[in-house]
Amino acid sequence: MKVLLVEDEIDLALPISKLFSSAGWDCAVAKSVSSALELLEREVFDVCVLDLFLGREDGTKLIPILSDKNIPIVVLTVVDDVSEKVRCLKMGADDYMVKPFNPEELLTRIETVLRRVKNITKNRTIVYEDMEIDPFSMTVRIKGETLLLPKKQVMILIKLLENVGKVTSYNTLFSYAWTSYEDASIDALRTHVHNLRKLLRNYGFDIISYPGIGYTLRYEKSKEPV
Known part of the structure; x- marks a missing residue:
């Protein structure tokens, strides 16, 4: 499985990518909207873990693009706000987690999203x-x-x-x-x-x-x- 991790903080991106590697997943890291778009043009991803704040950029710009490509989205952000959560889910995100997070929960949430998507594609x-x-x-x-x-x-x-x-x-x-x-x-x-x-x-x-x-x-x- 291949994960696109969109996270601009290298101190966080590195341990998350190692977490995915320990689970046997390939991970590509993008630090900005533009670098994420470049990766999406070149590679195929099974899921995206998306931060909302990418420097001065708004990560939600990627949600409709990822949705159009049928790539499931797990938002991972410091924003613990119900209205922002609802906005992201309405835009097409599949799940929403708040930092700090439990590594096992993150893996489980991603697996749950992927199971649901795979069940859909079998039909x-x-x-x-x-x-x-x-x-x-x-x-x-x-x-x-x-x-x-x-x-x-x-x-x-x-x-x-x-x-x-x-x-x-x-x-x-x-x-x-x-x-x-x-x-x-x-x-x-x-x-x-x-x-x-x-x-x-x-x-x-x-x-x-x-x-x-x-x-x-x-x-x-x-x-x-x-």
Whole structure:
């Protein structure tokens, strides 16, 4: 496995890279956004561990780029702030850890993120009526039209499609679309579902709520736009 470590403090980057080596992982270190971009152009990475403060640069600039390349992201930062954590997760980060950190926990979090991603990539394209999802590229298409959706919303849709005709529980969606329950909230789930529902209704699909239980996806051809 190959890890991209984006960390500008050499005193921290060195022990982290040694930690990864001790786990049998290859590690490339980037000290800036530009050096990270150069490495991403030349090499393929399985996961990125990302610091938010890279000198005067904002590390979050890399989150959408990494997400577009389907590279899982574990943010590792001194910023112990819920609003910043939520912002990074909404942008596409898969997990968020605060420094100082426990080395074993960091390794475990990375392994957990990778297991979830590997489980997704094992699945084939999921099809329901005119909608199809490619779990590997995290692409959603309806009648050949590609929808640009945040990763969390694609993962929610994957579970809804896998359980068509049944109610998908909140806990199922949390455990699949979020790295851990600490990162999940019912309000965040409701916001994602609300945004999905507004978009999908334009194509004849609807997400039905079962308060206190979960959601189910339905297709009503009569509701398609003419």
